[in-house]
Amino acid sequence: MDLQGFIHMGGYAQYVWPAYGLTALILVWNWWAARRSEAEALTAAQRRNELARERSS
Amino acid sequence: MSWTWFHKLASPPHAYRILGSLAPWFGWASLALILLATWWGLVKAPADYQQGDGFRILYVHAPSAWMSMFAYVVMAIAAGVGLIWRIKLAHAAAAACAPIGASFTFLALATGSIWGKPMWGTWWVWDARLTSELLLLFLYLGYMALRASFDDPQRADRASAVLALVGVINVPIIHYSVDWWTTLHQPASVTKFDKPSIQLAMLIPLFIMIAGFQLYFGWAVSRRLRGEILRRERNANWLREAS
């Protein structure tokens, strides 16, 4: 399969590429959301630790 | 047989550490497999006799559909473990699975619909698989909505666990009923779509993609679960010592 054929996808390009694009989007979104969820929880926990340390000192 | 490993796994600090070290392995392996499967499916695999290059959407549609059901079962098992043995970590795992599973369900529906347009001529067809996926999406959304409606985290955990268990019993019933419902009106084009001439060369990228998606699921659940642990273990001593 040459580059032209790859992009053209036998005439089905307008279906194949959006499908794969949407897949990439969903995978990237879940990757980003999972990392963000963990990061937010981490900073919140660190903040709580600092407050606790300040209060006890 | 010693069950200590099981009890240790249920301990949040231990799980937090293990998930932290496992996640990168899951992540990189899944990336490699997904890229390999994408190349194989789009380039190396031969075109289908009936559907030409259009059938390549299978390589993202079928794994998404598979993962949507896999995630629901994992979620239900985790919820059941949490409910029966009162292990908070299990509830946290169930909560972590839900948004990932729902995304895969949405993706299965969207790619299925996109695939349907050139094959059946319409953007939507009430065939057994798409309809079942749609109902599965409703089940996921209901689960997440129920969780969100409680302020008390313990009630949220346990109520949504009951719902997940009731749902998982219903999933085979839903599948069967929808399948039966569509076989009464089986248009010829759908049958043609149902059984593309699948050779082994076309199946390999499918399996690689499924493996990639599974590892991706493992990575995403690990990261989300770590976040859940941090949120739930608010005042635990181990957290204070850790950072």
Next chain:
Amino acid sequence: MTAVRTPTLAAAKLVFQRDMTLAWRRWDEVAQPLIFYVVVTTMFPLATTPDLSALRQIGGGVVWVAALLASLLALEALFRADVEDGTTEQWVLSGQPLGYLLLAKVAAHWVLTGLPLVIMSPIVGTGLGLPTSVWGVLMLSLLLGTGTLSILGGIGAALTVGVRRGSVLLSLLVLPLAMPLLIFGSRAVAMQMDGDSPAGPLQLLAAIFFMALSLGPLAMSAAIRISVEN
């Protein structure tokens, strides 16, 4: 002196009778789902066509959808009053098997809402062009379907007690689970109309009903305990 324990069946009967008596005093609340049922089935001809032969094609389905929605309307308040005034806690503490008491409550609810829908169904069905020949199948399918839905709705209602705007959430939770009922019920009516035997879907409806009857009380009591103990 030995303590006398009420037999479970007597306790369940008490719960059932209490609900019937309470409903008798507020019969307008009982009538509302029924009125909703008739109104919704009226909407379909108005929205599509007055032609009975066309309506007949989807008549069974419309009656079923309307019955499901009307049942759901009544379900949200199933446990609300009892949780608020502490009756549910008494049930949990009573030492009686909670599942039986909840099943009695669901049974009373079904007699007050589901059963009237079943009885009214030939009338609304006629309005949608359904022939007399399908009345039996229509009523039998709805009998099993509304019974199952009362149990499923009982689980949902037990889970969502006290939640703000719980009725919408309840519908979102229960309707996907009720879709198989809808498929088999309306299909039974359609098959009867086409001259085929509706035995298959009716048997499946019965199987689902008995499964709900055996597992439902378990889920309901777990859900009630969760709602009450927190």
